[in-house]
Amino acid sequence: MNPLNRQAIERLMHYYYCIQEEFINLNSDCPVLSSSQLAKHLALDDSQVRKDMAAIGVKGHRHVGFDANEVVDKIRQSLGFTQNYPAVLLGAGRLGGALAAYEGFNTFGLDIVALFDADQRKIGLSISGHIIQPLEQLEPVIKRNHIHLGILTVPSETAQELTDRLIKAGIQVLWNFSPARLSVPDNIFIRHEHLFVGLGQLSYYIKKINNPES
Amino acid sequence: MNPLNRQAIERLMHYYYCIQEEFINLNSDCPVLSSSQLAKHLALDDSQVRKDMAAIGVKGHRHVGFDANEVVDKIRQSLGFTQNYPAVLLGAGRLGGALAAYEGFNTFGLDIVALFDADQRKIGLSISGHIIQPLEQLEPVIKRNHIHLGILTVPSETAQELTDRLIKAGIQVLWNFSPARLSVPDNIFIRHEHLFVGLGQLSYYIKKINNPES
DNA sequence: TAGATTGTTAATCGATTAACAATC
DNA sequence: TAGATTGTTAATCGATTAACAATC
Incomplete structure (x- = not known):
């Protein structure tokens, strides 16, 4: 094929x-x-x-x-939905929580097995059945569960550093929701959801409404 | 130009x-x-x-x-970032809250002026300075503030109905985060952030890792 | 000056669309 | 059968890349 x-x-x-x-x-x-x-x-x-x-x-x-x-x-x-694939999610803020809680993704094989956050106060809290773990647990969890996919919903300041850690731990596919442009080796697949890019189109169109001739 | x-x-x-x-x-x-x-x-x-x-x-x-x-x-x-443009956000769940709280969007002219939710228990709560309002206030708020942009972070079941209301109230540009495919008149600009589409690529790539020849 | 960089036209490439024979 | 629909090749279209003269 x-x-x-x-x-x-x-x-x-x-x-x-x-x-x-x-x-x-x-x-x-x-x-x-x-x-x-x-x-x-x-x-x-x-x-x-x-x-x-x-x-x-x-x-x-x-x-x-x-x-x-x-x-x-x-x-x-x-597309490979016949087999579930486990994922780790880094950054248990509002966006991370929304992704972790959204059941619709199951239909596509996604199985978020662990949430991590750098904020000590969030450790131990639970989002729709998943307990938030400290980042020290990242590598053992990835290895123990043979995880290939990492989801990044962290602030852009820490995104590159965590990306490097993920790749070192064996992650090969990344889903990035931070605005950061991350550098990764050639053999790593990364999909960026750069939401700010959409704002360019929205803004441009709104400008045209207010200002039809230009 | x-x-x-x-x-x-x-x-x-x-x-x-x-x-x-x-x-x-x-x-x-x-x-x-x-x-x-x-x-x-x-x-x-x-x-x-x-x-x-x-x-x-x-x-x-x-x-x-x-x-x-x-x-x-x-x-x-x-792209029109020189002028701020006001927006309403519908659906004050985790995703909606994340968008409302993200300050980075200000750089691109976006100004979310009002949050709405159908859940009575959320009315009056505040997310980063914005009080959640009931949907009955939707039309007057849009008209009073001359708002052109509507952001949809509602479940797909109610997305079409709310889209119709927004357009009737004067909204001309939509930013849709629900998985729904919404039908709108030709003169309305809509940008879909269909996050599930990204999962297709991630899953396909993970399948190839597990199964390199196929 | 020589080397570097823009500005722009031409060539290439790949994706989309059109067309139409095959056929149930 | 006739009409409708697939399967596939050819044509078109638009975006990307290459090339190179202009020039600071």
Whole structure:
């Protein structure tokens, strides 16, 4: 199977969410969707949808469409949701707490097994079933549980230092919510959720509302 | 001035953050940067940087580079950070609280003036100086303060309904943190922070670690 | 001056869209 | 069957990269 590029993975995620919301369990036990239906929901071209289906090995039925359950299964296989993967979360503030408490992520295989915080006063507190641990426990917990994924919801000042510790302890995939641009070795995969980037678009659009000609 | 596309705005935001971190106030009161320096920091091509500078009207100096302060100023003007813009935030949960409390957004002109929640028990509580108000106050607050931007950190079940109310009340720009795909009229700008999309990439990469050949 | 850097045009690249034969 | 839908190749489009003259 050819590797999936960034855009394809993003589209697959939208298909996955959309199909479960709109096509599954509505009024049929064998729901069917056509490429043009799905394309319309997500504002894509229908041949794009058919290419993506081919990329994950779903065969459609001419004159009928694709089997919605099969599409969902193949997306789960292609993106790896069939196996749960454990993660550590660093920074048990409001954002970290929100991520730890959000159950919707389970659907995608994510299993946050441990929370850490530098603030001594938070140690021992519990967020939706997880006890906040001190950073000294970071390395043993990662090794004991064979964890590959680290989630960073810490202030940008400590983000690089903690990233280095995570990588040293064996973490290979990072999900960064701090505004910091972190440097990591080539073999480490890092996804940044740089929320401030979105503000650029919002601000630009608001400026245009107030100032239509410029 | 030509309109800026999505990618250009995103790059400008990274320039803005990077320049303030790395170039300003280090050891000079007239800091200078070359397109290749900036490009290296952000893993871009240097001609891309020069094109972006041209797009926002910054003139470089041959043999020298660009004036860092001028670049920052022109980005602020181009994206509209020079004027603060007020916003309402709906959903004072952990994520909403994190956004309301994050001061870094002020740098980009964002000013969250009011928090709302459907939960009666939260009404009157305060998050970093903002009192949580009941949803009945939504329309009068938006109109009184001439607010254009609405931030949604509510569960996906109520997201569409609240979106409709916001638009009716005059909101033209939306920042959506719920996983819902919301339908809005063509003249409304909406930016989705669909965090679950990132999980697709993380999961796919973790699968490849465990399973390198496939 | 020579070397370095911008500014801009041309070339390349990759992703998206269009088209259409195959076929149920 | 006729109409609808897939599967796939070709065409288009837009963004990125390369190249290089201008010049401080």
